[in-house]
Amino acid sequence: MWPDDRVVRFVSENFVPARVHVKDDAKEFQRYGTRYNAQWTPTILELDSDGVERHRIEGFLPADDFLAQLMLGRAHMAFKEGQWAEAEKRFREIGEKLPNSDAAPEALYWAGVARYKASGDGAALKETARAFTRQFQDSTWAKKASIWK
């Protein structure tokens, strides 16, 4: 997943990247592994600028799914900061660029929520529920959105 050029570009453009190796950085691993409850490797965390965990990826993923997870985390970060328009844009980019990734259904769901948060208009949720009748019908996220119909 790390050698993929798209992943390298995305990380370089959006994060300060740090690595704690179980053996080679043993003291750091003990300290930060405890602080962030990293019980397994690989565990990749997206932290905000205050060091607060905003997204967690555990276990290996192929490049497309890994990139989608990184994008999802960055979108959730904007969402948690109340940047609704930016969050929606980031969520929708996942569906546009990586529609077959495992993160795509979750991204569609949260894009709808972000639009609703920005507008207060329930139509954003209804439209999202309708979108789930056209794609990702068997996903957990389609079930979650089904109540919005």
Place this chain on the structure above:
Amino acid sequence: MKIDFRHDVDQVLKDAKTQKKSVLLDFSAAPM
């Protein structure tokens, strides 16, 4: 292309706060 990972996590967190940037923290056991 490769990612220039840093290992000085304390300093990374300080730099991220100053620069208002997010941090990607990778806990790894892969051969380096």
